[in-house]
Amino acid sequence: MAGPLAQFEIKAIGGEAGVSLAEQSPYVFTNSALWMVITVAAITIFMVLGMRKREMVPGAWQSMAEASYEFISGMIRDNAGDEGRRFFPFIFSLFMFVLFGNLMGLLPYSFTFTSHIIVTAVMAVFVFVGVTLVGIAKHGLHFFSFFVPSGVPAFMIPIMVPIEIISYLSRPVSMSIRLFANMMAGHTMMKVFAGFIVPLGFFGVAPLIMDVALTGFEVLVAFLQAYVFTVLTCLYLNDALHLH
Amino acid sequence: MTCGKRLFNVRGEFQRFYGAAGRSARGTMTEGGKKPSLDELDAKIRAAKDHAGLSQRQKLGKDRGNGDQARGLSFAIRLGTELVAALMIGVGIGYFLDRWLETGPWFMIAFFFLGAASGIMNVYRAALGYDSAVGYHPADGEEGDKDESDPNRR
Structure with missing residues (x-):
């Protein structure tokens, strides 16, 4: 039986047979990449086909597409203000990508690319660099006053500034760790319980019930983590736009 | 399961917009009358x-006591991540400067x-419900709204 961590293994698709991933060319199409493509395709289908009819009174599908739009647009308005609206396309794409990636990872035989820290870290660093550039573009050098906390005595400033900078740099780290750790922990736990079902015979009912509950829990976590990732992006954007 | 409680805000918000979605679409489309x-x-x-929306808000207020455990756990995880992340960055910077x-x-x-x-x-600020890192300022926005928009609270 496959171990609980086997589900996170990266495999090449269509590569040479019998050659390990590390020995192949660095541009291999992997199962992770495949599921990203599937995710993007699913989002496109969901949004484009959902909005195709443009009914005045929306049906279920159109409502869902509109609801996701309104959800993100409301989130940006509440957390980043009206100036944040320019970044709607980016934040909406980010949310849908993470959400669909999390949810599709729950399908049997699928692959959860958000359970790999390299994927979440790239997204978090992208957000981090983008937000910093937005702040510098908007405020110029005044942006760096961000790192000087108000109400601190002058002799403390040489200590406080590096601390603030480290604190700022730790944002993408904690952001990416939170998403990847949640997804990975949940999937591992499900697999551990699933591994007990058959060997326990009749008593396998207990881990089976647990797994059913965990599946529901994972759906909630998938949504919550996508939400948290996006809200944090909005909050950081708000910081950069308004500098408090 | 207690974890459902934690998501209540998110789902409530989603449902609210679920309702709102139809309205805005209609608003732009009925212009022809x-x-x-x-x-x-x-x-x-x-x-x-x-x-x-009003009753949901009241319900949220009442809910606060019940979901404490789940919310507390997720908050504890968040605090742990904040602490370790900053330490990792600090040690990383030091290591590469030394090299x-x-x-x-x-x-x-x-x-x-x-x-x-x-x-x-970071932990101190998160615990006080301040905005995520940098600057000693509470998060923007009115107090009532904050609970819905602020991930610190989950």
């Missing part, structure tokens, strides 16, 4: 939704303490 009855319907939906300048362990030691300090500061 084809069906005046839709406006009445719109007003009705809006009234019902305002009412529902670059060949200054033995000194930068790493100094930045270890700076990283620890900023980790504790």
